[in-house]
Amino acid sequence: MEERRINVVVNGEPVSVDVEPRILLAHFLREIMGLTGTHIGCDTTNCGVCTVLVDGLPMKSCTMFAVMTDGHEVTTVEGLGMPSELHPIQQGFREEHGLQCGFCTPGMMLASKAILDENPNPTEEDVRWGLAGNLCRCTGYQNIVKAVLWAAEKMRSEGGAYVLGGRSRR
Amino acid sequence: MYPSRFHYEAPSTLDEAFExxxxxxxxxKILAGGMSLIPLIKLRFAAPACIVDINNIPGLDYLEEESDGSLRIGALCRHRTLERSSLLRNNYPVMFATAPLIADPMVRNRGTLVGSICHADPQGDWASVMLSLxxxxxxRNAEGRERSIPVSQFVVGPFQNSLQTGEIAVAAKVPPARGTRTGTYLKLERRVGDFATxxxxxxxxxxxxxxxxxxxALTGVGGNNIQCTSAEQSLAGKSLNASxxxxxxxxxxxxxxPKNDVRGSIEYKRHIVYTFVQRGLSSREARAA
Amino acid sequence: MAQALDEIKIGGLGASRKRVEDDRFLVGKGNYIDDFKLPGMLHMEILRSPLAHARIKSIDTSKAWQIPGVHMVLTGDMAAQHNLAWMPTISYDTQPVLATDKVRFQGQEIACVVADDPYIAKDGCEAIVVEYEPLPVIVNPYQAVAEGAPIIRDDKEGQTDNICYRWEVGDREGTERAFAQADLVSKIELHYPRSHPSPIECCGSIADYNAATTKLTVYMTTQAPHIIRAAVAIVAELPEHMIRVISPDIGGGFGNKVPVYPGYVCSILCSILLARPVKWIEDKTGNLISTHYARDIYYKGELALRKDGKILGVRFHCDTDNGMSFSDAQPTKFKIGLIHSAFAAYGIPFGYMTAQGHYTNKAPGGVAYRCSFRVTEAMFFQERQIHAAADDLGMDQAEFRRVNLVKDDQFPFRTPYGFLLDSGQYEKCLDVALNAIGYKEFLREKEEARAQGRRLGIGISTMTEPLGAGNSREYDILGIKMFDSAELRVHPSGKAILKIGSKTQGQGHETTFAQIVTHELGIPAADILVQHGDTDNTPFGMGTYASRSTPTAGAATSMVARKIRAKARKLAAHLLEVSDEDVEWELGRFYVRGAPNRGVTIQECAMAAYGNMPDGMEPGLENNAYYDPPNMTWPFAAYIVTVEVDPETGVWDVLRMVAVDDCGVRINPMIVEGQIMGGMAEAFAMANMQFITYDAEGNCVGSNYMDYLLPTAWETPGFELHEVVTPSPHHPIGAKGIGECACVGGPAAFVNAVHNALDDLRIRNIDMPLLPHRVWEAMKYKRDVSGMPPLKTEAG
Incomplete structure (x- = not known):
């Protein structure tokens, strides 16, 4: 069985692992790295619950092979913020009741982060457009949109750049 | 969602890729964005013995106008780049209108225009756009020889292109405009991110x-993207007016x-083609030019 | 004097308390089924039939067995040796676990492979060779009863047709008399298309059979763990006390995770055979094409009308497409759920209905997808029929409803089908909605727009639905009455653990059920841990579906807290050295009547229960309660939607959506509003895009998320929410339930709005979903558009 050594930075920590080429990034993160916050929801690259950041951009980890992240950085929900120090997006989802079953939430928050990284002052329409690749069955989206706008406001008022939880862990 | 086994190569030069x-x-199979190929592999509709991942090859991620006024889009130029390009906004309105309508933000972050055209899905948007342009x-082949294939001859059937064994599509090219470009892309989709009805x-x-x-050119209403030659000829040398x-x-x-399917009847789809061509040609942008 | 507790501040009734569940979900620390890893665990994948109806000529598994890492290839014949090739359904039918003789729908389970990892298991499935002999296919009820139709269930002795049940309810003769007196009879035929609840997380299980202890532990995605334990005991013939079902965090249920599916059974059988844990995680296509669908009912209804708008009687017939097995998840007595709750809100004196069920070559099911057993269909048919009747009478949509809605002073109101409505302020809800949308102004705007060639429309849906099944006189599943339970332990320090028999799938039980205890005992919600989903450690309950958790388990929680309070009162009297009768209660505290400063807190009572109880009192402060609801609860809702239809393309956009919900007392308003918005998004989805259909060969169209369309944040409209509160008179805290109202009542509001936009074209009905091409066809040809499968797919 063919395996390949990859060097990848996951939530700020460099790891070096042998993986079979056919292993999807989502499975690599869940099964090999033990980061089960990244979920899997469909087979056809439509639902977005497996969204992670690859070099800062949201990507569907079910539609990348783990070997493709060799030399790259991956951020999962576990790297977004710790329980003691939630990222403003996580706080926003809590404050605005932006989640119910929680299954789409990690992907939704990482897609939200990319929206705010690019545009710190989005409109409701910007947020809805930016989340068009992430399905939610529970909330009807309205509170998710409010959660992202809540986080945007908080991040603007605080001014500083947020250090992702994973980087300050160790 | 568990692919078959395959051999994986991630060359750092085109020469290695050709090997x-x-x-x-x-x-x-060449893997660029992978947004069409990987879903097929996941569902085991495709099971290539070898995947050649070209993402580590430098010099393929570009979008630039050449000195003769033609536009070159490198094989690793992502939809995301096209969506945010002021060059496209100003000079290639049909491309600029299309980029945000491709799938969803995550797919656009990864997928490529060249890969999409190579995939030759009759419901793919970019082939129509390139036909219209x-x-x-x-x-390019292993000897480094490049040849240009008009998209009208490149997409030869549903999911079939005319690349020869041993060739890699390294770029797409848009010829210089004969005058000022205007245009748009109108897409009837059942939901954002859907393929075109x-x-x-x-x-x-x-x-x-x-x-x-x-x-x-038309998407989703035939076995291939369709270039509307008669319609194009009817406009050549004319100005835009109601008739x-x-x-x-x-x-x-x-x-x-078109075909009858869950997206609508033959009659409906023809009607939408009519309506959209009319709307596109009547738009403020077209009239202003 | 001691300061009274502020109930809102401590997270009691009415507090929009932030959710406890969020702590783990926000940081990726939820525990969903696929997150569990047990030592020695193997993985199972299922091979499914590509054909809808075919005889199986042979299954060759030899190549699969040869793949390194494959431990088991299970076929129907092997399952039959353990008497598990077929299993019983809740509706007293049978359903195949793994096919033996035939396949009867596309996606039916043929075999499963257990391997070291799921990739290898999939390799194994791919290596199985099955030979089929195709048979003619049936994809709607009318084909099922046509002459010469093949008998789908030829496995059942005595089954000579494709009919799986017949049912009727109501007063046939009285209704006939009502129709004889009518000035006008208004008729309509409708189809509620097949849909799928489609939670984002698919189904899955990990069966862990311990050969040494013979204990079977099953981790699984189930909304009803206790019922599943009983079902597993029956199906697998295992002793019930040696089965433990653990339902971890669930990534959405919506009814899909109520039934027992073949995948669960196979993982259990494989674990027993291999004596190792076996994990099965379903893929999306498997979920969409094989697990229980919802809806798929054809309706023919008529209303007897008087000129002044009064409805004298209602009569309707439903043909249901049950797929290859009658396996509706519903109270056993009712063959088509509670569909006879249709028209309950309208005070109609006479009603009669009939229904007939049909086998077809489609996936079995009939789950209550975000509804109280076929109630979504009932309310959709009702509101489409009401809409058509108002048009027939030439009456205003709002006025017609107002004339007929049950009046405030008529409660409790007995419906012609025998239900008893508990309470409500129906007209008030309608008025709040009409004011919020600006009804008169919109009608004017619509006329002005029409003159410019634009098509605006407004749709109303008013409805009440029966929640909280149900009282033990009428409601049971396989003989087990539909009560629910709660167990409360208050520890010495006054912190508490509440264990409930229901099971959250995102509704926030861990948050709101604590609030009920807070309301009853004054213990801060933050001091109460809610546990659920583990049959070894929670009291028996019927599970969470049909908006029944608050009406039943919520009531049980109140009742057990009151039992605790009664004991605490005795402890307080002992501590205060007065008699029980001299002790008064205020939130969180007992005090001596007439001396409010002399008091003890509930926490002090708790400590006394373990260290200073009166002579003869049993120590401890814990109890349980089983609650058998005396009646259903009946929330009411008025939903109004405005739309604009593009006359050239048939595309329609929602302009505004107003929801007025009266779900009785709201425990956590934030969560209630979340439930309403979630339901409304699904209502929009069903009206606009979300459905499953089949072509003539029985191929499922809608077998993945490219074809089964769920709306994103982009197309889902914004919602404007309003409330009216009429407490339920029989529920301990007056709550009625809310999880499903918007999903039940919402679709008709969207659909009526589009029909209203076309009201000059004399179109009776366009079937859901109102796809642009259907709306366009209706406009162009001024005719009705049916969505009945088979899908027309021919070229040219």
Missing amino acids: AIEAYGDEA GGEIIA VGVAINLEMSGGTINRAGI TIDQAARLAADAAQ
Whole structure:
């Protein structure tokens, strides 16, 4: 069985692992790295619950092979913020009741982060457009949109750049 | 969602990539964005023996105008780049209108225009856009020879392109405009991110009020993307008015070869082609040019 | 004097308390089924039939067995040796676990492979060779009863047709008399298309059979763990006390995770055979094409009308498409759920209905997808029929409803089908909605727009639905009455653990059920841990579906807290050295009547229960309660939607959506509003895009998320919410339930709005979903558009 050594930075920590080429990034993160916050929801690259950041951009980890992240950085929900120090997006989802079953939430928050990284002052329409690749069955989206706008406001008022939880862990 | 086994190569030069595909021939697949290929592999609709991942090859991620006024889009240029390009906003309105309508933000972050055209999905948007622009695919072989293939001859069937074994599509190319470009892409989709029920690409190259060159192509209404040659010819040398617009819209609707399916009837889809061509040609942008 | 507790501040009734569940979900620390890893665990994948109806000629598994890492290839014949090739359904039918003789729907389970990892298991499935002999296919009820139709269930002795049940309810003769007196009879035929609840997380299980202890532990995605334990005991013939079902965090249920599916059974059988844990995680296509669908009912209804708008009687017939097995998840007595709750809100004196069920070559099911057993269909048919009747009478949509809605002073109101409505302020809800949307102004705007060639429309849906099944006189599943339970332990320090028999799938039980205890005992919600989903450690309950958790388990929680309070009162009297009768209660505290400063807190009572109880009192402060609801609860809702239809394309956009919900007392308003918005998004989805259909060969169209369309944030409209509160008179805290109202009542509001936009074209009905091409066809040809499968797919 063919395996390949990859060097990848996951939530700020460099790891070096042998993986079979056919292993999807989502499975690599869940099964090999033990980061089960990244979920899997469909087979056809439509639902977005497996969204992670690859070099800062949201990507569907079910539609990348783990070997493709060799030399790259991956951020999962576990790297977004710790329980003691939630990222403003996580706080926003809590404050605005932006989640119910929680299954789409990690992907939704990482897609939200990319929206705010690019545009710190989005409109409701910007947020809805930016989340068009992430399905939610529970909330009807309205509170998710409010959660992202809540986080945007908080991040603007605080001014500083947020250090992702994973980087300050160790 | 568990792919079959395959051999994986991640070359750092094109030469290495050619070596890999030479070893596996038709059993090798080039992986750029992977947004079409990986879903097929996940569902085991495709099971290539070898995947050649070209993402580590420098010099393929570009979008630039050449000195002769033509536009080159590298094989690793992502939809994301096209979506945010001021060059496209100003000079390639049909492309700028299309980029945000491709799938969803995450797919656009990864997927590529060249890969999408190579995939030759009849519901793919970019092939129609390139047809309307008179675009080409640049194929390169192991000896380093490049050849240009007009997209009209590149997409030869559903999920079939005319690349020869051993060739890699390294770029797409749009020829210089004959005048000022206007245009748009109108897409009827059941939901954002959906494939087109009907997509209409319109590219006009005009001087004053006269159309020097018209490009109209359709998505989702045939076994391939359809170039509406008659409609295009009907506009050449003319200006836009109610009667030329109506005639072009009718000819485009005639060119469509839709099927009855869950997205609608043949009659409906033809009607949408007519409506969208008319809307596209009547738009403020088209009239302003 | 001691300061009274502020109930809102401590997280009691009415507090929009932030959710406890969020702590783990926000940081990726939820525990969903696929997150569990047990030592020695193997993985199972299922091979499914590509054909809808075919005889199986042979299954060759030899190549699969040869793949390194494959431990088991299970076929129907092997399952039959353990008497598990077929299993019983809740509706007293049978359903195949793994096919033996035939396949009867596309996606039916043929075999499963257990391997070291799921990739290898999939390799194994791919290596199985099955030979089929195709048979003619049936994809709607009318084909099922046509002459010469093949008998789908030829496995059942005595089954000579494709009919799986017949049912009727109501007063046939009285209704006939009502129709004889009518000035006008208004008729309509409708189809509620097949849909799928489609939670984002698919189904899955990990069966862990311990050969040494013979204990079977099953981790699984179930909304009803206790019922599943009983079902597993019956199906697998295992002793019930040696089965433990653990339902971890669930990534959405919506009814899909109520039934027992073949995948669960196979993982259990494989674990027993291999004596190792076996994990099965379903893929999306498997979920969409094989697990229980919802809806798929054809309706023919008529209303007897008087000129002044009064409805004298209602009569309707439903043909249901049950797929290859009658396996509706519903109270056993009712063959088509509670569909006879249709028209309950309208005070109609006479009603009669009939229904007939049909086998077809489609996936079995009939789950209550975000509804109280076929109630979504009932309310959709009702509101489409009401809409058509108002048009027939030439009456205003709002006025027609107002004339007929049950009046405030008529409660409790007995419906013609025998239900008893508990309470409500129906007209008030309608008025709040009409004011919020600006009804009169919109009608004017619509006329002005029409003159410019634009098509605006407004749709109303008013409805009440029966929640909280149900009282033990009428409601049972396989003989087990539909009560629910709660167990409360208050520890010495006054912190508490509440264990409930229901099971959250995102509704926030861990948050709101604590609030009920807070309301009853004054213990801060933050001091109460809610546990659920583990049959070894929670009291028996019927599970969470049909909006029944608050009406039943919520009531049980109140009742057990009151039992605790009664004991605490005795402890307080002992501590205060007065008699029980001299002790008064205020939130969180007992005090001596007439001396409010002399008091003890509930926490002090708790400590006394373990260290200073009166002589003769049993120590401890814990109890349980089983609650058998005396009646259903009946929330009411008025939903109004405005739309604009593009006359050239048939595309329609929602302009505004107003929801007025009266769900009785709201425990956590934030969560209630979340439930309403979630339901409304699904209502929009069903009206606009979300459905499953089949082509003539029985191929499922809608078998993945490219074809089964769920709306994103982009197309889902914004919602404007309003409330009216009429407490339920029989529920301990007056709550009625809310999880499903918007999903039940919402679709008709959207659909009526589009029909209203076309009201000059004399179109009776366009079937859901109102896809642009259907709306366009209706406009162009001024005719009705049916969505009945088979899908027309021919070219040219």
